[in-house]
Amino acid sequence: MSRKTAMLHPDRLLPADPAVRATARALYERVADAPIVSPHGHCEASWFAEDAPFPNAADLLITPDHYVLRMLASQGVSYEALGVPRADGSRADVDPREAFRLFAAHYHLFAGTPSRVWLDHALHVVLGVPERLGPATADAVFDHVAAQLASPAFRPRALYERFGIEVLATTDNATDTLDAHRALKALAFGRIVPTFRPDALTDPLREDFAASMQRLEEQTGENVTDWSGLLKALRARRADFARLGATATDHGVLAPVTADLPGPACQALLDKARAGTITADEAALFQAQMLTEMAAMSVEDGLVMQIHAGSRRNYAPSVFARYGRDKGYDIPATVAWADGLKPLLDRFGFEPNLRMVLYTLDETAYGRELAPLAGAFPTVLLGAPWWFFDSPEGMRRYRSQVIETAGFHNTAGFVDDTRAFLSIPARHDMARRMDAGFLAGLVAEHQIGTDEAFALIGELAGGLARRAYRTGTGQAAPGSDRATA
């Protein structure tokens, strides 16, 4: 994809010092157009299977983006005025142009935020908007975007090609039909793979736990009221995902607690979970045991196990009640990684076929727990700075606190983790620029040589992610994917 535009400075996000910037620019240029490896994110396979045009600038850039929504709400803009869809499927009758004007009138709020960088990139680089967004240009930008979206060049599949995506992973409930993925396979389009996310089956307190268990039983024919039947059913679904190209699972937890219980204790917890009589402590223990079971299955099938921990979901009950999940009111929590993972690591920490990638919303754990764990256990890699920390300063803190203890090769490379498809190139571009700047700083301080920096920028821009997520061959390749000299 052409990434040049007169609207954005070619040296944006590179270090200010002229000598360091020159090195950073050379490093960035080396990978600026490298293929995008996106092994974790929240795009929908159906977008590509159906290839329908995106609707309009407001429904493309505002209402689905919880980063944008929460910032507008924080300054008193109501979700109703923006036409945010409600949990019940209804939505206020808002003209998308009016919503976009409201957004444009508040665009100054994003100064200094990564959303601003992503949105500017989407507007100017992807959509070719020739002027800065603001109150005075809202209508012109809206119209320009409308014209672009009407063109075949801006359909999902065309953009996928233009973005230079090598692999794109979606994130899917364990009981998803995967119909869209099947359709894509039939089309032989691109490489869009599912990711197995069993949260609705592992957390008995979720409102959709019972229904998900029911569905799992139907899909697999296993008796999931029986502990060993449940494990069999999960194994079967994992295999279904792997057949459609999945190389990873994903586990979203508030706390990454694990357990290693004997079978009868597991059965007892399952009984209570199914009966709906489980206590909060027991539910946490069930979830902890399930994480360990997932690790056990990863040892068998080689699916890379992602753990995303520390998000206190749906903190504002009024927003959750009216608009549902993922609307900007998730607040990070402290995370006790080392204590939580110990039972799992005691059992599987040195299994050659296990690969865990850890993502945290508690940055204090970077230096204190995560880098030491990733820098010692062959099964542990540290994922990229996540969510609120997927930002220039977030990346700086991550590099500052992680690399000296874990090295580069125990990190899992960049993932964009987005449901905002148009922001994918922007996010990888930001990471590549920040990584180039970080490496240039090491070169400037003579900690590494220029030759090493050029080798490492390639790793950071794709190589590490390919190996971490085992996407190199499309096959889980146990043991064959460690760094070599």
Next chain:
Amino acid sequence: MSRKTAMLHPDRLLPADPAVRATARALYERVADAPIVSPHGHCEASWFAEDAPFPNAADLLITPDHYVLRMLASQGVSYEALGVPRADGSRADVDPREAFRLFAAHYHLFAGTPSRVWLDHALHVVLGVPERLGPATADAVFDHVAAQLASPAFRPRALYERFGIEVLATTDNATDTLDAHRALKALAFGRIVPTFRPDALTDPLREDFAASMQRLEEQTGENVTDWSGLLKALRARRADFARLGATATDHGVLAPVTADLPGPACQALLDKARAGTITADEAALFQAQMLTEMAAMSVEDGLVMQIHAGSRRNYAPSVFARYGRDKGYDIPATVAWADGLKPLLDRFGFEPNLRMVLYTLDETAYGRELAPLAGAFPTVLLGAPWWFFDSPEGMRRYRSQVIETAGFHNTAGFVDDTRAFLSIPARHDMARRMDAGFLAGLVAEHQIGTDEAFALIGELAGGLARRAYRTGTGQAAPGSDRATA
């Protein structure tokens, strides 16, 4: 106020890189002489009502400044030798000149601390001292200061004018007579407003709780043994403060825990508190409920609610017993903001008239909890880096961890929060320099344009604080004070 002196480099605290410094200097120059907005601090209204001269350099710069005292004590200087007033009102018979010599002999200890920056500014810019303070110059500096303090130009009111103060808020017990504020109003001098701080009424374990309740009853004529009577009395006092210009309340707590209890439970806690039979847990619950009540009253009367959390007060019992509060032995604690505030935010988080400004001594909460809360709730703003973190590096960490998630407009601007009157210009000057440097960095990395940086420096140097504290009109102006394009 003239801020030039040959003793201090004009580019102090600006970024080292020449190109970035040039931008920072231009930004700083734009606001260097802007009026001082000081909506939170600990000066005394009586200083200005009485306008008596300050006594001498030791009692001006050393004994009232707990930053200075603790540093001297940390290297073995005793409070007795400095003549620090004791809790019982007595003090060692120490010649102020001797105390000042002792201070000067240890002035090297402050290298690299903000106290050094503030003291140098007070000495050279405010007091016009023409030489560096040190053992050899102690007497000369002491004499120079004495001569200045004897002049009318160094009386409190003259300095207030010279400093260019637009508004100065004091912090006052809820049961304060506010006589000095009344006197100032009669004098029509300046704009010095009280702040309603009810800590002695909301924490039943304080030694002055019973006496404060008694006083509240006398002042308001309400029956404060009755829960609804207590609330009425508090409302009445808030109105008294507002009539004298208050736009804010202030709440100092170790942990920002809130509660939302039914009336009978509140009455039961109050009964035990008044009877002196309340347990520590119950006292914490009482305090938590009171925070929520204060929010409810802010919804009614529009007073901005400040919460200062995380100070473990009076950590050294021997110092507290001999010298009392605020003597340098308060040690920060971890703060669980998101859990603590949830009951309050569940009830009032989207109230258009509520405004909360949060101050933390636990910096780990910036990125993990505070910026996400301020960046989502329209009622929450994040206060400036506080106390130990009101410093160049503290400001850098704050900007690095807050802005990307909350943006600039969900921060409350700078407050000097000081009882060291002579340090007020120094503190605002430091903040303006650091903000100019931060913005210049964003410009240098092409994250914002120069035009945006010039707009933002004005916000940071006064605009945000005016809006956050609703001082623009001297009136709480519900709903009218959000950022607009």
Next chain:
Amino acid sequence: MSRKTAMLHPDRLLPADPAVRATARALYERVADAPIVSPHGHCEASWFAEDAPFPNAADLLITPDHYVLRMLASQGVSYEALGVPRADGSRADVDPREAFRLFAAHYHLFAGTPSRVWLDHALHVVLGVPERLGPATADAVFDHVAAQLASPAFRPRALYERFGIEVLATTDNATDTLDAHRALKALAFGRIVPTFRPDALTDPLREDFAASMQRLEEQTGENVTDWSGLLKALRARRADFARLGATATDHGVLAPVTADLPGPACQALLDKARAGTITADEAALFQAQMLTEMAAMSVEDGLVMQIHAGSRRNYAPSVFARYGRDKGYDIPATVAWADGLKPLLDRFGFEPNLRMVLYTLDETAYGRELAPLAGAFPTVLLGAPWWFFDSPEGMRRYRSQVIETAGFHNTAGFVDDTRAFLSIPARHDMARRMDAGFLAGLVAEHQIGTDEAFALIGELAGGLARRAYRTGTGQAAPGSDRATA
């Protein structure tokens, strides 16, 4: 020691900005060849007493270095393949040359880590290796090192002299015979002093607690089943250490909890500890009380009390079982300093003869608890960034979070804390370069003058450590060792 080599850039680790670098270089040059003050570390006195040659490059640089081992293990290299000695004393029959080849093949893993800096310095500056280590040069480097180690110039005593060591402290069990120290004293070689570390006597849950108590009884002739007898025995051993030059004690704890119990309660805990019936909570209380007793003895004998807190030891049970302690699987934990130390500080916080140096693996405590404590209590100094944080970025975070609150003079200077003897010059060199860079930054921002920076670099490169550890005279010198103007 000549520190020049064409293999390493003379400006390595200095700031990138040319003007700042020039100042930093001048500051660094001032102390580059200053004597090495090493008052805390883990070298063995016997190396110098026996002065035997080091065996080979693998057993010198790889198998004893847990930083190196864990990084190799994290990428799948087994300890067996490296010939790491097992806990039972056996080891795999591995050719050291093969182990070194394996290391060389993975040397790229260390890019960006402090191990890389230390290893490069040891190879090129200390050992004179003329080429970069990598797979292609493994054999040549191995042979070069072998040739060097065979020469008398690379014996321990010769290197001690060449490194310019002024004082080197070892760390020794409280019941150590100290024979090697006695031999060194007889030889009148150098200044190698023991440090009293009683962990095996203060933690009743250690496997060697009973044996250590038995040994203590034999060594001292005191009845250590009696609380006062135990204290007498500990006093006697401390005196033995002091006679051999010790100026400090060392205490390794997960949590720095202290207690101040009455005698009968202490006796009861000791009874249970000796009987092996003590619970985990009681054992923690025993350990807490022992820390306070150690402080009481330091008040008497002037030994400086070091506390190293926050290491969750032996996190991987399989590694511990097979290879024993200190093999790279210690993971930091959160540390509650202010709560933990309160009982001790309530009692001894202002004792003129007490000196405590605190080391943390929880960096969040720097600004929140440790700098405020060190910046207020005359008995508390903050130790250098430790272990994972003994690194360029770790030092930057430490300076950024500590100095503004505690000043330079409440920090204890640099300690290398290493068992890798050849890394000692590298570690001090890194610290001196980073400190020069930090001071140059303060000069560039006009926070301190150049004259102050030159005075401070001398303090940071040795003066602070000498005073903190009272090594100036070889005698604990109560009260005489505070900073003076």
